[in-house]
Amino acid sequence: MPELPEVETVRRGLEAQVVGRRIERVEVGRERTVRRTSAEALIDGLTGVTITRFGRRGKYLIGELDSGDRLMIHLRMSGRVLIAAAGTERPPHTHVVLHLAGEPPQEMWFVDPRTFGEVVVFDPNNAAAEMPELAKLGIDPVTDGLTRAELTALLLGRSRQLKPLLLDQHVIAGIGNIYCDETLHLAKLRPDRLSDSLSAREIGRLHRAIHEVLAQAIEAGGSTLADTQYVDIEGQGGWFQLHHRVYDRAGQRCLTCGRADIVRIVTGGRSTCFCPRCQH
DNA sequence: AAACAAACCTGTGCGC
DNA sequence: TGCGCACAGGTTTGTT
Numbered sequence: 315m316p317e318l319p320e321v322e323t324v325r326r327g328l329e330a331q332v333v334g335r336r337i338e339r340v341e342v343g344r345e346r347t348v349r350r351t352s353a354e355a356l357i358d359g360l361t362g363v364t365i366t367r368f369g370r371r372g373k374y375l376i377g378e379l380d381s382g383d384r385l386m387i388h389l390r391m392s393g394r395v396l397i398a399a400a401g402t403e404r405p406p407h408t409h410v411v412l413h414l415a416g417e418p419p420q421e422m423w424f425v426d427p428r429t430f431g432e433v434v435v436f437d438p439n440n441a442a443a444e445m446p447e448l449a450k451l452g453i454d455p456v457t458d459g460l461t462r463a464e465l466t467a468l469l470l471g472r473s474r475q476l477k478p479l480l481l482d483q484h485v486i487a488g489i490g491n492i493y494c495d496e497t498l499h500l501a502k503l504r505p506d507r508l509s510d511s512l513s514a515r516e517i518g519r520l521h522r523a524i525h526e527v528l529a530q531a532i533e534a535g536g537s538t539l540a541d542t543q544y545v546d547i548e549g550q551g552g553w554f555q556l557h558h559r560v561y562d563r564a565g566q567r568c569l570t571c572g573r574a575d576i577v578r579i580v581t582g583g584r585s586t587c588f589c590p591r592c593q594h
Numbered sequence: 595a596a597a598c599a600a601a602c603c604t605g606t607g608c609g610c
Numbered sequence: 611t612g613c614g615c616a617c618a619g620g621t622t623t624g625t626t
Contacts, residue, residue: 316619316620317619317620320619346602346603373619373620373621388620388621389619389620390602390619390620390621391603391604391618391619391620391621392603392604392605392618392619392620407604426603426604427603427604427605428602428603428604428605428618429602429603429604430602430603430604430620430621431620447621447622472595472596473595473596474595474596474597475596475597478596478597481620483620483621490619490620491618491619491620492619493619536619537619539618539619541605541606541607541618541619543605543618543619544619561619581597582597582598583597583598583599583600584620585617585618
């Protein structure tokens with residue numbers, strides 16, 4: 315569920331509330347969440363340690379530890395990170411608990427019904443072996459910046475449909491299904507357009523749309539859909555869903571032209587919504 | 595190289 | 611009310 319804007323919102327919450335606080339105790343309730351290593355590895359790697367800063371690349375949260383190790387959290391489809399007063403009743407599917415020192419004592423929970431998410435402590439000097447996907451991530455438009463020239467090279471260097479290309483984390487890191495559809499709509503480009511068919515003018519529109527959609531979504535705290543699965547670390551939802559113009563609106567009138575209905579197709583195995591009149 | 599399908603899981607919403 | 615199916619914000623792997 316969570317894409318770049320949601321992960322960035324979580325990152326900011328962690329930076330504000332978890333960084334600088336010693337982790338006194340660690341609980342792992344479900345082995346699958348720490349499957350890359352083990353419960354012992356996570357407990358050993360985090361107990362008595364302090365997170366000194368929290369970064370993000372694409373949808374990967376990376377905490378730097380004063381032990382020299384790093385903490386990687388990926389929310390995948392249904393993961394959530396929450397902070398709560400120590401002793402508060404935990405929601406179902408709370409798989410990892412970090413007990414944080416300080417007044418008042420708090421707990422950081424990793425909650426994940428579908429268990430696709432991961433929590434890992436790894437050694438940055440051995441990242442190629444322990445976290446190989448990090449090195450393969452493409453350019454993060456927010457963390458790294460994505461210039462128009464870089465985007466042009468990424469598009470013209472191959473012939474791929476725009477939708478699967480923008481979703482490919484090895485090319486551009488952070489865009490997921492919601493923001494891909496919203497970006498293509500704002501750029502007035504069909505999701506099945508081939509990347510090497512774009513004019514310089516169209517590339518300019520796409521470049522602007524990527525940055526605008528992500529920036530506005532971050533400002534709005536991300537998108538919280540009807541199931542209210544995504545919330546920030548304090549349990550608050552975002553409000554960018556109020557600005558969705560195509561995502562999950564198949565069959566409804568286009569909010570931009572008002573003269574056609576949003577269409578749903580499947581591209582790259584993903585549900586894709588667009589306006590056949592606005593997007594070419 | 596690019597497009598597809600399936601896999602990993604659980605929960606929810608819908609039609610009957 | 612209950613059942614079965616389709617589908618979900620992600621990513622990897624294997625097959626055309």
